[in-house]
Structures are given as C-alpha cells and as structure tokens.
Amino acid sequence: MSQLALVSNAFVDEGAAKIRSKPVPWEGYQRAGLITGDELALIKRVDRQPRAKIESILVTDGPQYALLYLTLLKKIERVDTMQNILVLMGDALSDHDERIPLFLDTAKIDPELPYTPFLKTLESTDEWVQLKACQIMTTFMSYEPGVLKPFQYSPLLQKLSTLVQGQTPYGRDFAVKSLEGLLPRAEVRKTVWTMPAILEGLVQNLKNKPDAQMAYQVSFCFWLLTFETEIAKEINKKYDIIPLLTDVAKSAVKEKVIRVILATFKNLVAKAPDSNLPAMLVVKLLPFVKNLAGRKWTDEDIVEDIQYLKEELSANFQSLTTYDEYTSELASGHLSWSPVHTSEGFWKENAVKLNEKDYQQLRVLIDLLKSSTDPVVLAVGAHDVGQYVKFYDRGKQKVADLGGKTRIMELMTHENNDVQYQALLTVQRLISHPWRTT
Numbered sequence: 193m194s195q196l197a198l199v200s201n202a203f204v205d206e207g208a209a210k211i212r213s214k215p216v217p218w219e220g221y222q223r224a225g226l227i228t229g230d231e232l233a234l235i236k237r238v239d240r241q242p243r244a245k246i247e248s249i250l251v252t253d254g255p256q257y258a259l260l261y262l263t264l265l266k267k268i269e270r271v272d273t274m275q276n277i278l279v280l281m282g283d284a285l286s287d288h289d290e291r292i293p294l295f296l297d298t299a300k301i302d303p304e305l306p307y308t309p310f311l312k313t314l315e316s317t318d319e320w321v322q323l324k325a326c327q328i329m330t331t332f333m334s335y336e337p338g339v340l341k342p343f344q345y346s347p348l349l350q351k352l353s354t355l356v357q358g359q360t361p362y363g364r365d366f367a368v369k370s371l372e373g374l375l376p377r378a379e380v381r382k383t384v385w386t387m388p389a390i391l392e393g394l395v396q397n398l399k400n401k402p403d404a405q406m407a408y409q410v411s412f413c414f415w416l417l418t419f420e421t422e423i424a425k426e427i428n429k430k431y432d433i434i435p436l437l438t439d440v441a442k443s444a445v446k447e448k449v450i451r452v453i454l455a456t457f458k459n460l461v462a463k464a465p466d467s468n469l470p471a472m473l474v475v476k477l478l479p480f481v482k483n484l485a486g487r488k489w490t491d492e493d494i495v496e497d498i499q500y501l502k503e504e505l506s507a508n509f510q511s512l513t514t515y516d517e518y519t520s521e522l523a524s525g526h527l528s529w530s531p532v533h534t535s536e537g538f539w540k541e542n543a544v545k546l547n548e549k550d551y552q553q554l555r556v557l558i559d560l561l562k563s564s565t566d567p568v569v570l571a572v573g574a575h576d577v578g579q580y581v582k583f584y585d586r587g588k589q590k591v592a593d594l595g596g597k598t599r600i601m602e603l604m605t606h607e608n609n610d611v612q613y614q615a616l617l618t619v620q621r622l623i624s625h626p627w628r629t630t
Contacts, residue, residue, distance in 0.1 A: 201369070203362040204327060207320040208282065211275045213240070226267055234260050238280060250284055250291070257284065258294035259301060266309035271318045278313070278324040285331060292335045306332055307344045314351045323366055326351060330370045339379055349374075349383060349390065356393030364397060368409045375416035385423050395431050404446040411437060411452045418459035425464040434460070434471040435526060442480065447491060450484070454497040461504050469508050470520035474528075478505040515542045522556045525564065527572035533579075543583035551590055554580065558596040567608035574600050574611065578618030588622055597622050 218239065222232045234256065238246045250257055261281045268274060285291055298305035313325035329348050333340055348370075355367035371390070374380045384390050398410050414433060418424045428434045434457075441453040457477070460468040472478075481501045489495050512520070518532050532538050546554040557580075561573045577596055581587050591597055600622070603615035 201323075201362050201366050203360075204320065204323050204366070207275075208279050208324070211272075211279045211320075214272060214276065215240070216273050216276045221268070221273075227264065231260060231264065235264070243283070246280075246283065250288075254284075254291055254294050255297070258291070259298050259305075262295065262298055262305045262309055263302075265313070266304070269312070271316060271321060274313055274316065274321050275318070275324075278321065278328065281328055282324060285328065289335070292331060295332060296336065311347055314347055319363075322351060323355075323363070326355075326366065326370055330373045333377070333380075334373045336377075340377060342379075342383065345374070345380060346383065349380070349387060353387055353389035353393065356390055357396065364393070365406065365409075367393070368397065368406065368413065371413050372409055372416075375413055378420070381417055381420050381423065384417065385420065391427075391431055395433065395436065398436055398440060404444065404449055407440050407444065408446065408449045408452060411440065411449060411456060415452050415456040415459065418456055418463065421463045424460050425467045428460070428468055428471050432525070434468065434477075434524075435475045438475045438477060438480065447489065447494065451491055451494040451497070454481075454484075454494060454501060458497050458500055461501065465504075465508070469505075470523040471526070472505060473509055473512070473517065473520045474524040474526050478502070478509055481505060514538060515545055518542070519553055522553060522560065525560060525569070527560065527569045527576070529568070529572060533572055533576060539579040539583045543580050543587075546580055547584070547587070547590075551594070554587070554590065554596075555594060558591070558594045558599065561596065561599050561603070567606070567611050570603055570606065571608070571610040571614045574603055574614040574618050578614070578621045581618075581621050591622060 216239065218227070218232055218235055221227045222229060227235075237249055238257070257280075261277055261284070265274065265277045265281075268277065281295075285295075295306045307329065310325045310329050313321050316322055316325075326348060333345055333348070352367045352370055355363045356371070358364055358367075371384070371394075375384065394410050394413055397406060402410065414427075414437065418427065437453045437456060441450050444450050444453075457468075457472070461472070481498055485498050485502055489498075514532055515538075518538070521527055521530070521532070527533070546557070557573055557576055560569060561577070564570055564573070577591060577600060581591060588597075597619075600615045600618050603611050604619060606612050606615065
C-alpha cells in the first residue's frame with residue numbers, strides 16, 4: 193500500500209480531479225522569466241496529458257520530473273499553479289512508493305529540497321493546497337532514511353495542530369491520518385509531546401464518540417506516542433487517557449480498536465507502571481481484561497496482550513489493601529462514590545494514615561479539591577476531608593494550613609447541589625469543637 197493512501201481523503205481527492213482539467217499559463221511564466229525554456233518543454237510534455245502517457249514519461253525521466261516539480265513549487269506563487277504542481281506531484285507518487293526516493297534525492301542538488309518549497313503552501317489561503325502539501329510532506333517524511341531535523345517537520349506539525357482541533361471533519365480526519373504516518377519517528381514523537389494542541393486535539397476527537405475508524409486511528413497515535421518512556425510516564429497524568437481509552441474499548445465493536453488500545457496499555461504498564469497502575473485499578477481494568485480473555489480473537493497479538501495485562505495487573509492488584517486502593521484512586525484523580533469512601537470502618541481505621549510522609553495523601557486530596565472541575569470529584573473529596581477530621585480531630589489545623597478549609601468553604605456556593613451539601617457538612621466538622629470535660 194502506498195503511504196499516500198494513509199493520508200488521502202475525499203475532500204483532497206475531489207479537489208484534485210477538478211484541478212487536473214484546469215489550464216495553466218506556462219508560456220506566460222516563461223515570458224515573464226519565472227521558468228526557463230527547458231522547464232517549459234518538460235512541463236508541456238505532461239501538462240493535461242492522459243495518465244498512461246505521463247506514467248510512461250516518468251518511467252524513463254522520473255528523477256528529472258521530481259526535481260522539476262519541486263523547483264517549480266519553489267518559484268511559483270499563484271494558488272492555481274501551486275494546485276496544479278501538487279496534483280502532478282501527488283499523481284507521480286500515488287501507488288508508486290519507489291518514486292519517493294527520487295524526490296528525497298533532490299536534496300543532493302539543492303539542499304532546500306524537498307521540504308522548503310512546501311513552507312509557503314502550508315501558509316496558503318487555499319485549504320486544498322494546505323492539505324495536499326501536508327499529504328505529500330507526510331509521505332516524504334515517512335520514508336526519510338535519516339533523522340529529520342526540526343526545521344523540516346515542525347511547520348507541518350504546527351499545521352496539523354490546527355487541523356486536528358479544527359471545525360471540519362475532513363480536516364480532523366486528515367490530521368490524524370498524517371500523525372499516524374509521522375509518529376513512528378522518535379524525533380516526531382518527542383516534538384509532538386511538547387505540543388499540547390495536538391494531544392488535546394487527539395483527546396477531543398476520542399471524546400466526540402467517533403466512528404470505529406477514527407477511534408482506531410487516534411488510539412494508534414497514542415500507542416505510537418507511548419513508546420517513549422517519558423511520554424508513557426506523564427501522558428495519563430496530563431491527558432487522562434486511561435479512563436478514556438477504557439471507555440472506547442468497552443464500547444468498541446471492531447477488534448482492531450480493542451487491539452490497539454490494549455497494546456497502548458501494555459506500553460504504559462511496561463514502561464511506567466508506577467505512573468499508570470493506580471489509574472488502571474480505578475477504572476477496573478483487570479475485570480475488563482479478564483472478560484476479554486474469555487472471548488475468541490482472530491489476532492494472536494491481542495491474545496498475548498490480554499495475557500500480559502492480566503498477569504501484570506493481577507500481580508500488582510492482588511496484594512493491595514483497601515487503603516492502597518484509596519490512595520490509587522487519589523493518585524488517579526478520579527474519585528467516585530465507591531464503598532471505601534462511605535465506610536465508617538474504613539475511616540476509623542485509616543484516617544490517621546493520611547498524615548504519613550508529611551501528610552502526603554492529605555495534600556493530594558486537598559490539591560484535587562483545588563484543581564478538579566468534576567462535581568463528583570469535588571463532592572467525594574469534600575466528604576473525605578470531613579471523614580478525616582471526624583476521626584482525626586487534630587487534623588483540622590493541618591487542613592486549614594494547606595488551604596483545604598478555604599476551598600471547601602468556597603464549594604458551599606458551588607452550582608452542584610451534592611457538592612454544596614458535602615461542603616456544608618465538612619465545614620460544620622471543621623469549625624466544631626469537641627466537648628471537653630474538665
């Protein structure tokens with residue numbers, strides 16, 4: 193399959209069909225001194241000619257035409273002419289991977305080639321020109337034998353960061369497909385990690401209940417990203433992808449969607465277990481994986497990944513105490529009304545443990561109350577602070593010192609009734625004084 197097939201879409205293909213038939217004033221360009229007589233002669237041989245004729249010319253003169261198209265793109269500013277050159281270039285590459293090196297080799301003749309001519313196309317006012325340029329650049333970069341330099345790929349990533357968050361479904365689809373083609377490269381993964389717009393765009397596309405193909409493509413991008421240990425350590429903390437991918441996998445019908453999500457989870461466990469296991473515990477990934485183990489699968493990789501996750505999660509979760517589960521929930525940032533919160537026995541036994549390691553867990557709890565916007569997290573968190581001071585009265589001052597008392601008083605006016613109610617109960621506990629007998 194040609195790499196171009198990865199980043200094609202209907203909008204680009206339909207535009208190309210219209211552009212092929214439009215005349216371009218090549219003789220006028222020569223008279224104006226914009227192109228040479230030799231360049232004019234070459235372009236006239238392929239201009240608006242049948243596909244079969246162009247193919248036969250490229251078989252013998254492919255290197256010459258790769259250089260011609262890139263040189264013309266570098267020189268010509270008019271949108272309609274740039275469209276025409278991009279169509280000729282795309283047609284030469286479509287279903288002909290063996291021609292990609294012809295374009296990459298032009299760098300030996302002109303070091304600005306093949307990438308510099310595309311910089312102006314990415315800034316074009318014409319949307320089709322932008323997308324076609326992204327398509328061809330992605331193809332070149334996917335095949336580059338050496339490490340790409342940031343100046344070569346950064347402008348493309350900037351354009352994709354806009355497209356992936358854009359209004360048009362075809363633009364978002366295009367951006368995700370291009371990222372699929374680029375993220376196998378380590379240098380691109382590391383740069384994308386510094387671009388929140390791309391990560392947020394991918395997350396948003398998954399939250400928008402996409403079709404199976406888009407769910408697969410976005411998950412595939414996350415899978416590629418998690419090959420970097422630094423990214424595997426931080427990505428769930430920053431973008432909450434474990435609960436999101438779990439939800440997608442649970443509702444997925446297509447095997448390939450589940451397969452790529454499990455492969456992502458495998459990377460997260462293998463490369464950064466301490467960062468990711470707490471969140472996997474909270475979303476109850478182990479029961480889900482055990483359920484998947486009972487199904488029939490056509491792909492052997494998925495069976496291996498299920499087995500790996502089942503073993504790793506079982507080994508890590510079986511020895512956990514109830515308090516470990518609570519701290520895992522805190523670490524994940526996803527508090528919910530699980531039995532651990534509402535059990536008087538749990539708090540009687542464990543409230544004092546929030547003081548360990550210089551009040552580490554109490555700090556996490558109060559930080560969550562300050563940072564979260566989720567009403568369930570705020571209600572449960574406010575309730576937990578109330579339970580903590582109920583069973584450890586001396587903790588009231590520490591809650592106040594850490595800013596917890598002020599934050600919970602603010603939550604008394606929260607728009608959500610449950611948050612208001614839990615905050616009210618906890619404030620009463622924070623300001624009450626136990627009866628003392630003298």
